[in-house]
Amino acid sequence: MTARAFVEFIGVEKAFAGKPVLRGMDLAIGKGEILYIIGTSGVGKSVTIKHLVGFLPIDRGEIWFDGQRVDQLDERGFYPVRRRVGMVFQNATLFDAMTLTENVALPLRKHQGLGWKAALADARRRLAQVYLADFADRYPAELSDGMRKRAAIARTLTLAPEVVLFDEPTTGLDPVNARRIDRLIRELSRTLGVTAVVVSHDLPSIMSVADRVAFLYQGRVHALATPAALAASADPIVQQFIAGRSSGPMETPGF
């Protein structure tokens, strides 16, 4: 029997309203790896990571996490998986009605068994680690996108996940804040051994942070390589995407 990768997608297919998005996608991710998923809009990058935590059911194929097949789990069955696989959404998804501290304290109270005061104290410490100590009592609406994303990362890390899924973590951020997020992702992997799967369009991030990059095209992994190897690829489709050229061999639906 062959050993499975830590996270593995096998022949995954997904269609929306009859329109196929993933068409037999295969992807294996190693433990502790930082893998970036790139590709044009609508190619199924976010769909892929949502499948892993059960936010979207697949139509066909298999998804494995740490030796357990997860694509057949129901909503309740996914809760243990979600405690090990955290997700940071593109829009941070902090709870409007709570301060940053309360947002971070919520999962501590629910899963770590902490009382409210202890959870708040721990939440403040965690917010300080992402440089938000001075904003701990603010509401999400009072903060910038970058701050909200850092708070969302702090909240996700309260579960001590083994895998963290990032959906476009640097989209909409200025370069300084984007690089701060990059640094956080790198530190997570290097210091805590967390596996990071990052959906992104941000080439500076990809080149400086990724261990490997999966380039999705037409519902499959078209190329899987280190950032340097991908940049040096002779594949004309990869080259068109990396160079950001509007004309070339790449077929982009809707254009």
Added chain:
Amino acid sequence: MIGERTLTLLGARAIAVTREVGGIALMTGQVLRALLPPRLDGRELVRNLHRMGNRSLPIVALTAFFAGGLMVVQSAPFVKRLGATSLAGWAAGYAVLREIGPILIGLMFSGRVGANNTAELGTMTVTEQLDGLRALAIDPIRYLIVPRVLAMLIMLTALTIIGDLVALVGAAVVAYLVLDIDWRTMYFSFADNLTPHDFFHGVYKSVAFGAAIALTSCYFGVTVKGGAVGVGRAVNAAVVAAAVSIMLLDFFITYATA
């Protein structure tokens, strides 16, 4: 003769209503399942009790006071004509405790608390905050919905009881001012003619109305689709569904206990 297009529209509407009723029934099952065993989030329950109940009290008291007074004003011509002052309290109290109190306070509660609840949950849905909860391995039904349903049930019942008492005071005040009926006469009119059954009849109704408002407002909130426009549509649908549910439940409870 009904055309094909009309039949198609009627059929589509019937399917949509059936889907919504089925969805609400499913949510009711999920709420009941989440209560077994009852692992409530106490903080969330207390927070909802406060904002749904305490903050509704002034408007409910004001409405109930004038509703009670209104019953006396409506009956004033007959009371004067027949000289039946000893029955003025009974007429107002009977109508308030059994019908006007629960219905009026239920509709008021639906407009204020139910609509607000749908808008809040709807906004959380379209901004993926509910998915954010699920991603943290926190069940939105157990954490968000159950405390809201319980808070609405408890608070609508409590507000109806308080509203009933305020309405009786309102009736007595207006009777004194409009019909010159003294307090003592009104008190004995209430005490001698109204039974505990009249009071509990309204309380049963408020429990049923609270459940209907809670479940419809939560259901339409968490099933929002289509951004801000969808939230507006959901609030509208929730208020209409709650009002229809209140009238239907009122009829059947009254019929069943008559």
